[in-house]
Amino acid sequence: MAKTAETDPRTRILDAAEDAMGELGFTGTSLRHIAQEARVNLATVYYYFGSKRGLMEAVLKRRFGPLREEHLALLRRHEAAAKGRPLSVEKVLEAMLLPPLRLAGEGPAKRQAVTRLLGRIVTEPHAATQAALRGQRAEVWTAFERAWQRSLPKAPLAELLWRMEFVWGALAFILCNPGKIQLETHGACNPENTDELLAGMIEFFSPGFQALARGRR
Amino acid sequence: MAKTAETDPRTRILDAAEDAMGELGFTGTSLRHIAQEARVNLATVYYYFGSKRGLMEAVLKRRFGPLREEHLALLRRHEAAAKGRPLSVEKVLEAMLLPPLRLAGEGPAKRQAVTRLLGRIVTEPHAATQAALRGQRAEVWTAFERAWQRSLPKAPLAELLWRMEFVWGALAFILCNPGKIQLETHGACNPENTDELLAGMIEFFSPGFQALARGRR
């Protein structure tokens, strides 16, 4: 921990909130804990963010805004490079997985907190968190839905959507508990190695999507 | 809701706790809410379970005990049927996925609560929940680790473990937010249809594992 004291209070609060909410979830995190971690008076949190929910939304906005941009940009870039031809399964997968995986924040120390928060958010029980997230995710979701349909035009839609959910789920799980995975695999798997993880996921999921290329059912 | 008033208080508390914790997570659920839902005095919860943590452990034990048995039994059954030959990828996948998917509880009304809890638990931030679960999961995990190694002896271990995590992750995600998935896919995907979901998952993940059969790297 021990953040550098140089950043402004607002950013310190966001950092601390991101950190705590990634570790303890939304309901499990208290504003007092955040304030203390950010070396800020409790009322300061309210001065800048109005309420706990306001803080949470600001935390989400700060991370998921750029993430959404990256998602859409990467997809566009791949589609531009394909010059009208449908994207390969691997490219669509990469566009889905790379931005979250390398959402490393401003430095290596921040990485864990950010990715953990990202994974946590997707499985957060708290209704307000879910609602705050749905809007952000909807646009990216439909973009990828279209990309998959163009890439595998003969695949049944429901089958495609299911597999998208599976990929999101696996990703969220990995991001959610990097420590647990390392522990569970006796250190054989290291979620910090982004490149290898991305390659491994693409390699694993590609065949499952390829099987839909010729159209089933 | 409106549980039948006939069951004993202990069971009513467990049911209510399972329900609430599946919906709101561990920290998000209060004992008062559970007590009210179970039509029981607050102190009764303490009489039977000692503490909130004790209640949570009882909830986990009641569901994950039988689940572990089913996991191991199904694996044994498949291995017995294989008569010494290595299991097919599909069989191992089925042994992993079927028990959680059909953990439907005692009736269709209970199903959602149970599966939701199951998915929630895996991604629960709360440290105590994680700790209480680790013991339960460890035995099943190593059993499947061995099964996969026998099924794909030439596969690199790390690669195998990664893909196990991916499958668990996808499963947990599906179980965690059935409602969200149905909403997100405009109703095209229905997590309640266990058989179809199981078949779809096996079909999707099998090729990814098969690719490891000849050994990579």
Add this chain to the structure above:
DNA sequence: CCAATACTCAAACGTTCGTTTAAAACGAAC
């Protein structure tokens, strides 16, 4: 220099939390 604005602070508000207590109600046994 002063007024106005931006920010910080300690203290408190009311609520809800997990937990405990001690007495009442109950059921079976003698």
Add this chain to the structure above:
DNA sequence: GTTCGTTTTAAACGAACGTTTGAGTATTGG
């Protein structure tokens, strides 16, 4: 019918929660 262990109850405990307040201290613009 009284005794004794089991179960249920209402009431309260202190602590922590999200939130508000009002006075304080910087900082800025005219």
